[in-house]
Amino acid sequence: xRRLPLAMFALPLALAAAPSSPAxxxxxxxxxxxxxxxxxxxxxxxxxxxxxxxxxxxALYVVRxxxxxxxxxxxxxRLVDLETGQGRDLLKARWISDVRLQPGSQRWMLLAxxxxxxxxxxxxxxxxxxxxxxxxxxxxxxxxxxxxxPVGVSAYGPLSEGAGFWYEQRSAPDPEAVVVNPQFSPxxxxxxxxxxxxxxxxxxxxxxxxxxxxxxxxxxANPIWDQGSRSLTYSRLxxxxxxxxxxxxxxxxxxxxxxxxxxxxxxxxPLGLDGGEFVTVGYGDAMRxxxxxxxxxxxxxxxxxxxxxxxxxxxxxxxxxxxxALVGYLDRQTGRAGLLRVHRGGRVERITADGSLTxxxxxxTFTKAACILQSRExxxxxxxxxxxxxxxxxxxxxxxxxxxxxxxxxSARVWTTRDGFKASGFVVYPRDYRPGVRYPTILVTHGGxxxxxxxxxxxxxxxxxxxxxxxxxxxxxxxxPSRRESEAIDQAYKQWSGSSGPHDKARLRDLLWLSSTHxxxxxxxxxxxxxxxxxxxxxxxxxxxxxxxxNVTMTQSKLFKAASSGDGGYLEPAGYFWVEPYxxxxxxSPYDPAAAPNYQQLSPTFRAGQAAGxxxxxxxxxxxxxxxxxxxLREVGVPSETVVYPDESHIFAKPxxxxxxxxxxxxxxxxxxxxxTQSAFISPEQAERWGMLKAxxxxxxxxxxxxxx
Numbered sequence: 001x002r003r004l005p006l007a008m009f010a011l012p013l014a015l016a017a018a019p020s021s022p023a024x025x026x027x028x029x030x031x032x033x034x035x036x037x038x039x040x041x042x043x044x045x046x047x048x049x050x051x052x053x054x055x056x057x058x059a060l061y062v063v064r065x066x067x068x069x070x071x072x073x074x075x076x077x078r079l080v081d082l083e084t085g086q087g088r089d090l091l092k093a094r095w096i097s098d099v100r101l102q103p104g105s106q107r108w109m110l111l112a113x114x115x116x117x118x119x120x121x122x123x124x125x126x127x128x129x130x131x132x133x134x135x136x137x138x139x140x141x142x143x144x145x146x147x148x149x150p151v152g153v154s155a156y157g158p159l160s161e162g163a164g165f166w167y168e169q170r171s172a173p174d175p176e177a178v179v180v181n182p183q184f185s186p187x188x189x190x191x192x193x194x195x196x197x198x199x200x201x202x203x204x205x206x207x208x209x210x211x212x213x214x215x216x217x218x219x220x221a222n223p224i225w226d227q228g229s230r231s232l233t234y235s236r237l238x239x240x241x242x243x244x245x246x247x248x249x250x251x252x253x254x255x256x257x258x259x260x261x262x263x264x265x266x267x268x269x270p271l272g273l274d275g276g277e278f279v280t281v282g283y284g285d286a287m288r289x290x291x292x293x294x295x296x297x298x299x300x301x302x303x304x305x306x307x308x309x310x311x312x313x314x315x316x317x318x319x320x321x322x323x324x325a326l327v328g329y330l331d332r333q334t335g336r337a338g339l340l341r342v343h344r345g346g347r348v349e350r351i352t353a354d355g356s357l358t359x360x361x362x363x364x365t366f367t368k369a370a371c372i373l374q375s376r377e378x379x380x381x382x383x384x385x386x387x388x389x390x391x392x393x394x395x396x397x398x399x400x401x402x403x404x405x406x407x408x409x410x411s412a413r414v415w416t417t418r419d420g421f422k423a424s425g426f427v428v429y430p431r432d433y434r435p436g437v438r439y440p441t442i443l444v445t446h447g448g449x450x451x452x453x454x455x456x457x458x459x460x461x462x463x464x465x466x467x468x469x470x471x472x473x474x475x476x477x478x479x480x481p482s483r484r485e486s487e488a489i490d491q492a493y494k495q496w497s498g499s500s501g502p503h504d505k506a507r508l509r510d511l512l513w514l515s516s517t518h519x520x521x522x523x524x525x526x527x528x529x530x531x532x533x534x535x536x537x538x539x540x541x542x543x544x545x546x547x548x549x550x551n552v553t554m555t556q557s558k559l560f561k562a563a564s565s566g567d568g569g570y571l572e573p574a575g576y577f578w579v580e581p582y583x584x585x586x587x588x589s590p591y592d593p594a595a596a597p598n599y600q601q602l603s604p605t606f607r608a609g610q611a612a613g614x615x616x617x618x619x620x621x622x623x624x625x626x627x628x629x630x631x632x633l634r635e636v637g638v639p640s641e642t643v644v645y646p647d648e649s650h651i652f653a654k655p656x657x658x659x660x661x662x663x664x665x666x667x668x669x670x671x672x673x674x675x676x677t678q679s680a681f682i683s684p685e686q687a688e689r690w691g692m693l694k695a696x697x698x699x700x701x702x703x704x705x706x707x708x709x
Contacts, residue, residue, distance in 0.1 A: 033406035035431060036466040038666075042066050042658040044455035045399045047359055047372045047380055048075070049099040054106055056363030057082060058125075059370040059382060062096045062110075063398050066655035073146075073653060077110070079125065080396045082370055082384045087396050090127035095149065099123075103162045117150030120167055133201070139170040139215065142190035144650040145457065151192070159225040164202040166223045166232060170215070171195045179216070181240075190649075191215050198223070200232060200249075210249045211236065233257070242498075271316040273325055273344045274299055278308060278316060283486050284422070289340075289348070301348050306331050306340075307484065312453070313337040314360035314371065319387075326351075326362060326369070326387060332482065334412045335424060335451035339371075341390065351390040353383075356452045362387060370395070374454040376426065377407035408469050409433060412452070415523045419510075421481035421489070423519035425450045427527070428465055428475040439474040440537035440673050441527070443520055443560070446546040450477035457651050461543040461566050462618060462661035471666065474532055478523045480516045480549070489515070496584055505587055509602050512585070513571075514556065516549040521559050536561070537673040541665065543567050544650065547617075551629065554615055555607035562672035564616045564665050567650055569625030572605045578625070608632035614639035614697065616668045618661050620648040637700040639693035641668075 049062040059080050067074045075096035080087035095113035102109050108123045109132065117138035122130040135152030142148040156167040173194040192215035200208045210232055211220065218238040225232050231250035237243070246257045272278050276293035289304035306329040308316075314328030314337070327340040337356040341349045351357070355375030362369040369385040373392070382396040397403060409429040414422055430439055442463075444450070449459045455466060465475045483490045488503075492511035495501035503511065520540065527533045540560040542550040547568020554563045570579050573590035585602070588595030600606045605628050615633060619626045622644045633640035643664065645657045652658045667682035672694075677687045 034404055035470045036405055036408070036464075038464055038467055038659050038662045039068060040402060040405060041455050041460075041464045041466060041662060042655045043068060044402070044457070045380060046457075047398065048097055049110075050359045050361050050370060050372065050382075051099045051101055051108060052361045052363050052368065052370060054101060056365065056368030059361070059395075060090075060099055060108055061370075061372075061382060062099060063380075064096075065399070066658065068655045068659065071654055071656045073655070075112075077123075078396070079127075080382060082368065082395055085395045090123065090125075091129070098156065100158065103158050109156065109158070109165070111153060111156070113150070117152045118154065120153040120156055133167055133169065135169050135171065137171040137194070139172055139192040139194040141170065141192040141215075142649055144190075145653060147647060147649050147653045148190070154192075154196075157223060159200075159202075159227070161227045162203060163225060163227055163230075164200060166198065166200050166210070166225070168220060169197045169199055171197075191219060196220065198234060208249075208252065210234070211247065211254060213238075271318060271325075272299075273318065273322050273342065278325070278327055278342070280304055280308060280484075283484055283490065287484065289342075299346075301342060301346055304329075304340075304348075305333070307482075312358050312458075314339060314358060317360075317362040317366070317369075317387075319366040320364070324366070324387075326360070328360065330451070332484075333414050333424060335426060336375075336412075337451070339385075339390075341387075349390070351385070351392075353392055357383075357385075357392075358453075360385065372398075375452050376410050376428070376454065379403060379405075379454050408466060413523070415478070415519065415526055417481065417515070417519045417522045419481070419515050419518055421485050421515060421519070423478055423481050423516075423523065425476065425478040425523065426452075427477075427532075428469045430472045430474060431470050432472065433474075436531060438528075438531060438534040439472065440539075440669075441474040441476060441524065441533045442468055442539045442541060442669055442673075443476045443478055443524060444546075445478050445480070445516070445520065445540070445542040445549060446544060448479045448482055450479045457658075461546075462652060462658055463541045463543075463564065463566075463665055464662040467662065467666065468669070471670075473669070474527070476523060476527065478520055480545075481519060498584070505585060505598055506601075508585055509598075513549055513552045513602065517553040517556050520549075520553055521557055524559060535559070539563060539669045539673055541566075541669075551604035551615070552602065554612055555604045555610050558612045561613045562615075562669060563613065564618065564668055566617070567619045569617075569619070569623060569629065571603050572625035572628045573599060573603060574624035574628050578623070605629050605632045608638060609636040611636075611638045614641075614668075614672050614693065616640075616665070617642040618664065619644055620650060620652070621646070637696055639672075639690070639697045641690070641693070 043066040045063050045065045047061055048064050051060050059082055062075055062077050064073055064075045075093050077091040077096050078087055078089050093112050093114050095118050097111045099108050099110045111118050112121055120133040122132050133153050138150040138152045140148040141151040151170050154168045154170055156165055158165045171194045196215045197212040198210040198220045221235045223232055223234040231248055233248045235244050235246050247254050248257050272291035274291055274293045276291045278291050280287045280289055282288055289301040291299040313330055317326045323344045325342045327342055329340050330337050337358050339351040353373050355373050357371045360371035366387050369387050371383050371385050372380050373383045374380040379399040379402040381394050384393045384395050410426055412426050414424050416422055444463050446459050468475050483493045489511050491501045492503055492508050528535050538560050539562045540550050541564040543566030547565045548571050550563050550565045575582050576589055586595050586598045590599050617626050630640050630642040663681045670676035671690050
């Protein structure tokens, strides 16, 4: 469920202050160093929830990892004493998430699947689970990183002042129900297909139905409880209308609220030192951190070239005396997450570490805190943080088996493009890197999350960055120019979302897609000037948003010789009937003569004949846009392979599928960039099939060179 987190909010910034001394996590005992393997990437850990005990002495966290032995993701719930480092596992299950301290209690609330689908439980220090809400009927619900799974309770949150909690209960669909005028978007299935109820469980035991909706029709978001009026304000979205509405429930009655100022006030959660909100104003190097107060003032904390509260950083925590706040940030140049310590009066300090500090939790007294420390080179570690001094102490290693991997060399980079924008990213060097040698190179992109994180699937998908570097590739991660880079890009994204704006469609195409192609070309050419890149052997890989810009780049540029494109396809003509925002880019149906020139200028299907090289598509289902591009490429003689991985999520969840897709990507780039036809990664069937594609491709290029200019 979408909701405004009570200890965080999302906007960008930048800063100037003396940093504290970086902390280094003490290495865990490990066997002799070894290189990366695909299995390491497929089973890399992610921390999905972190909470503190009432006294702040203990941390409870959920680490989720792929398990190749069972071919499932497994969640592990671990309790750690932050002073002694002593820890123990309390629970292991297919699914554990959303761990929170129960108000006024020494126990925790959490969502878990222990055999009856995901339900709401209470947990004590001994690891005893007590059912709190168990829905008798479950729906099948998924997500970007999860396949469909049984869910009875999908979200919850405590009410203020110990008044109880709200929860979102699911039920199975009616198997006999018909669907009238379905929304043509297969992605909606991840939200479920049964009934969705927003409910309250009050402290006196009363259980009340607030609202309900069919999951295929819409969703609920942002519940806020007002103890004085004993009312719940929330939002809901109807997919077909595409518009949010805000409602208020009180004493069994609900009514829609329409006052924009009232709604803004309700969803403006005071997290600043003066009762306002920390935000950033301005763009690029001129960004500043300010607190917008309820009376309209702005408290200026100075230049701040960082981003506040991206989805994986640490939010905002305010001391009880309102003199100090800890604010999660992302450094726009290094890609590292950390904390700002903001003091009343204007002083700002950075709490930094040798890596990214993510997912932090701070106790109510503002004297104890815990975070996850991770980097591209080192797996996650639970650390203790002193909010007063910024001192960081490693406490618990989440994946000691991965500590044995010998770190690869990498470096953060920022490139200034021909368009005058800055694009950030990083470079991972081959294991045997030697200065003066030019290496085959693969550029990996997703959007804006090529950051300092450990083997992060949300960025690198099934592209095994680390194993590619072990195999002798230079790997270059390049982010799109950020919308906070310039007002023009920011306006373009707002127009793409449906707002009015100054840009015509050609300018939107330039800002939203072609500026990324320019950034990719400029980054590779800059590295070639440094003597790092072999320009005759450069590939590109990206999924989702990265798939779109990969396909665009392959049909707009001649720099990249081969591509892997994962689960995207939205810019193909069939996407018009699937994803609403792309009508804004193209101006109408691909069958509309007035809109056709817009497709011809941007859509990879329309530009298939201009593709610079072979394209592999790896997808979670066989939607029309994927097949459309595949057929268009094959018909003009461009090598194309489309592989459908069934029963998968957008980011593949099955460890075996991740392992297979990663091997397939290595084989694809080895074949097309290095002429490798025999290895542990490529099967004889692939080698034969791709060999036939290569013969056709070489004949096509030879014929083109013989044609008179």
